[in-house]
Amino acid sequence: MAIADIQEYLKLIPAVNRAPQHAVWLTYDDEADTLYVNFKKPSYATDSELTDEDVIVRYEDDAVIGFTVLHASKRIKKTA
Template sequence: MVLADIQEYLKLIPAVNRSPQHAVWLTYDDEADALYVNFKKPSYATDSEMTDDDVIVRYEGEEVIGFTVLRASKRVKKSA
């Protein structure tokens, strides 16, 4: 696979550096139109909450271990 624009991926570096484990796993489910972001693998959520922006934040105890972005494709700005 050839990356058309690696610059877009390089923009992720600050977010990864700020993440709890300095690691981020991303998975996009086209059928569900959901982006899954995990800071820990394996992770076992003990609780979750839905934000007003339709993001599900997952917790393991008091620690945020990831979040799910619903309707992810609708959040992408269309290029001109």
Template sequence: MNVKTVKAVYENGEIKFLDDKNLPEGKITILITFLEELSEKAENKNAWKRFWDKWEKISVRSNYDKEADVLYLNFKKSARADDSELTDDDIIIRYEKGEVIGITILHASQRKTAD
């Protein structure tokens, strides 16, 4: 399993990544923009508000299943979802006790990428 942990702090309306020399150029900014847009569309607004309030303590762990073409982004280590929400664009938002713990992106390789 290929797991990459990204650490960031949220200060004064900006997200600053720690040890950014190891981060792929531009990809993390795209992830943040994607998460912001997803949080606007989601039904559970309170869960996303708590997610952004705790952003400075969150590490993003990712895993791509090539056979299933699914990208998993986990925001909490050793979490087990007790609820989920499927968006119109085939993204599953996973919750544990009302907290956003991760997202699952179906058909990941078929999605547009930023230039």
């Protein structure tokens, strides 16, 4: 299967480079409209917090190991 517009995926490079361990795993759940972002696999959170922006930040001790974006499709900019 070919990727239609690889340029969009190439925009992820700076974010991956800034991420802990220079690794990012993304999973989108269409039914739940939720994006899961992990910086560590496997990731076992010891704590989490819900932000005012409906993002759940997950921690392992003091380190951020990922976050969950609720209502993900509503955050996409509509383009013509």
